[in-house]
Amino acid sequence: xxxxxxxxxxxxxxxxxLRLSCAASGFTFxxxxxxxxxxxxxxxxxxxSEINSDGSVTRYADSxxxxxxxxxxxxxxxLYLQMNSLRAEDTAVYYCARGGYGGGYDYWxxxxxxxxxx
Amino acid sequence: xxxxxxxxxxxxxxxxxxxxxxTGTSSDVGTYNLVSWxxxxxxxxxxxxxxxxxxxxxxxxxxxSGSKSGNTVSLTVSGLxxxxxxxxxxxxxxxxxxxxxxxxxxxxxx
Numbered sequence: 001x002x003x004x005x006x007x008x009x010x011x012x013x014x015x016x017x018l019r020l021s022c023a024a025s026g027f028t029f030x031x032x033x034x035x036x037x038x039x040x041x042x043x044x045x046x047x048x049s050e051i052n053s054d055g056s057v058t059r060y061a062d063s064x065x066x067x068x069x070x071x072x073x074x075x076x077x078x079l080y081l082q083m084n085s086l087r088a089e090d091t092a093v094y095y096c097a098r099g100g101y102g103g104g105y106d107y108w109x110x111x112x113x114x115x116x117x118x
Numbered sequence: 119x120x121x122x123x124x125x126x127x128x129x130x131x132x133x134x135x136x137x138x139x140x141t142g143t144s145s146d147v148g149t150y151n152l153v154s155w156x157x158x159x160x161x162x163x164x165x166x167x168x169x170x171x172x173x174x175x176x177x178x179x180x181x182x183s184g185s186k187s188g189n190t191v192s193l194t195v196s197g198l199x200x201x202x203x204x205x206x207x208x209x210x211x212x213x214x215x216x217x218x219x220x221x222x223x224x225x226x227x228x
Contacts, residue, residue, distance in 0.1 A: 037164075047216050047217040047218065047219065060216070101173075102154070103217065104168075104175070105166060108164055
C-alpha cells in the first residue's frame with residue numbers, strides 16, 4: 001500500500017525556518033517525481049515545488065523561489081522541503097504527493113499544518 | 119501564474135449529471151494535455167479523479183469523465199451519488215514550467 005506521511009510542521013514566527021519531511025513507503029520511491037502542494041485555510045491547492053526521481057531537477061512556484069528548497073534522500077525514501085524566511089502568507093496545510101502519469105498526482109499524504117504567525 | 123477559473127458551485131439531484139468547467143489560457147490548458155481533476159472531501163487530501171484530460175486512474179468510477187475544448191476543460195459526473203458531494207479542482211501544466219490549480223467548485227447533491 002502506498003503511504004506518504006508528512007512531519008515537521010508547526011508554528012513559526014515570520015522570518016523563521018522549518019523543514020518538512022515526507023516519508024514514503026509501498027512503492028519504489030526512487031522512480032517517481034515528487035511534489036509539495038499547499039492549501040491555505042478555505043482556499044484551493046497551490047503548487048509549491050517538485051523534484052525529479054534522482055533529485056537533479058527541481059522546480060518552484062515564483063512565490064517560494066529563493067526561500068524554499070526541495071530535496072530527497074532516495075536511500076531513506078524521504079522527501080524534504082526546507083522553508084526559510086517564512087511569511088504569514090505561507091500559512092497552509094502542506095501536502096506531499098507522488099507524480100503519476102500524465103501530470104496527475106496520484107497519491108497524497110494526509111497533510112501537515114504550517115502556521116507563520118507571531 | 120493565475121489560477122484556472124472554475125464556477126464556485128454546481129449541483130444536481132441523485133442520478134443526474136453535473137458538468138464543471140475549468141478555463142485557462144493558451145499558456146496552460148490550451149496548449150497542454152497534462153490536465154487533471156481532483157476531488158476533495160472536507161478535511162481530506164485531494165484525490166486524483168482524471169489525468170491527461172480524460173483518463174481515469176484505477177478505481178475511479180466511469181461515472182467521471184473529462185473533455186477539452188480550446189482553453190477550457192470539463193469534468194462530468196454522471197449518475198450523481200451522495201458521496202460525490204465534494205470540492206473539485208482542475209490542474210494543468212503551464213508554460214512557466216510548473217502546475218496551476220483551479221479556483222475550485224463545490225458540488226452539492228440535492
